[in-house]
Amino acid sequence: MNITQLNQKKMDVKNYYGRVLKSNEDLKTSACCTTDRLPDEIKSIIKNIEPEILDKFYGCGSPIPKLLKNCTVLDLGCGTGRDVYVVSKLVGENGMSIGVDMTDEQLAVAHKYKDVQMKRFEYSKCNVDFRKGYIEDLKEAGIKDNSIDVVISNCVINLSPDKAQVFKEIFRVLKPGGELYFSDIFTASRVSKKFHDDALAYGECLGGALYIEDFRRILAGFGCLDYRVIANKKIEIDDPALAQKAGPMEFYSMTVRAFKLNDLEDRCEDYGQVAYYQGTIDGCPNAFILDDHHTFVTDKPILVCGNTASMLMNTRYRKHFKITGDKSRHFGLFPCGPAPSETNSTGKGGCC
Numbered sequence: 001m002n003i004t005q006l007n008q009k010k011m012d013v014k015n016y017y018g019r020v021l022k023s024n025e026d027l028k029t030s031a032c033c034t035t036d037r038l039p040d041e042i043k044s045i046i047k048n049i050e051p052e053i054l055d056k057f058y059g060c061g062s063p064i065p066k067l068l069k070n071c072t073v074l075d076l077g078c079g080t081g082r083d084v085y086v087v088s089k090l091v092g093e094n095g096m097s098i099g100v101d102m103t104d105e106q107l108a109v110a111h112k113y114k115d116v117q118m119k120r121f122e123y124s125k126c127n128v129d130f131r132k133g134y135i136e137d138l139k140e141a142g143i144k145d146n147s148i149d150v151v152i153s154n155c156v157i158n159l160s161p162d163k164a165q166v167f168k169e170i171f172r173v174l175k176p177g178g179e180l181y182f183s184d185i186f187t188a189s190r191v192s193k194k195f196h197d198d199a200l201a202y203g204e205c206l207g208g209a210l211y212i213e214d215f216r217r218i219l220a221g222f223g224c225l226d227y228r229v230i231a232n233k234k235i236e237i238d239d240p241a242l243a244q245k246a247g248p249m250e251f252y253s254m255t256v257r258a259f260k261l262n263d264l265e266d267r268c269e270d271y272g273q274v275a276y277y278q279g280t281i282d283g284c285p286n287a288f289i290l291d292d293h294h295t296f297v298t299d300k301p302i303l304v305c306g307n308t309a310s311m312l313m314n315t316r317y318r319k320h321f322k323i324t325g326d327k328s329r330h331f332g333l334f335p336c337g338p339a340p341s342e343t344n345s346t347g348k349g350g351c352c
């Protein structure tokens, strides 16, 4: 796409979320707004969020990881700010929850309830900040290099006409060891040009959905050689006309995590490392779920590959795990499932 086409796509999306849609009832498909089962803690925070914010929530998952106290969190394409406000509560008064969005109408609703929400959370100072900007150019929105602990995003990156640029920005702004945790729409094959160019399909988060293998390639291009899938649900397109246009293409709503780490490998390698979860993460006394194939039961030793060890040791999770072993001895490939380079179309993440 040339610059004019890129800008036109952004204008179309802005128009769709600013003018066409009045609430999530107007959506033609359930691609945005698939209902992930929300954790109880998040459900109870949402009960305290203004209905107008919730009416215009167009997310496709629950991209809110554990262990956010005191963190600085950035929500890409925050819309009316549901997730920014949920995070505001979770980071606490000394953390910071920043949302960036390009659409005035969405941001106006987000801004409108800032004082009300801060009062409801009983904060004496405001810990949310909504900024108008493009997720492809976070510098312009004032987000500095290595300044963010966690980047989240809910059903937005599919809408960007320049996804590689978005990930480049994400890895620029994340602190070393920082986490990207997002929900979005992925596909098992590249979408056809015709479907991509269909304005309704694009606005409904389907036309720009990322082919999972291209996602893996983009991350690898920024040095992130392993990502993990937390949730993965096939989307049924209920609108008959759109379903016909989509044909056999399969769409998935996925929640994915990746870290800014410079020691990840493209395959899971076995260094004989063992991880023990100490049961100390708030809300997770019995077990911590890293991804769809790693549940760390408190105090139970689990043999992990070098990448998993790094994700637990070189990130904000470090205080909550004990890891034995280092990378001085190598025992070969970790004996487990598909590595990123063999990722299959069901969207399995990297690692064992």
Ligand SMILES: C[S@@+](CC[C@H](N)C(=O)[O-])C[C@H]1O[C@@H](n2cnc3c(N)ncnc32)[C@H](O)[C@@H]1O
Pocket (backbone or CB within 6 Å): 010, 013, 014, 017, 032, 056, 057, 058, 059, 060, 076, 077, 078, 079, 080, 081, 082, 083, 100, 101, 102, 103, 106, 133, 134, 135, 136, 153, 154, 155, 156, 159, 160, 161, 205
């Ligand atoms: C499907 S809605 C999701 C909104 C919000 N995350 C939520 O869960 O309600 C997509 C949002 O992303 C914003 N958006 C799309 N592309 C963007 C871009 N390139 N830069 C900034 N915001 C963008 C739109 O304005 C819209 O508010």
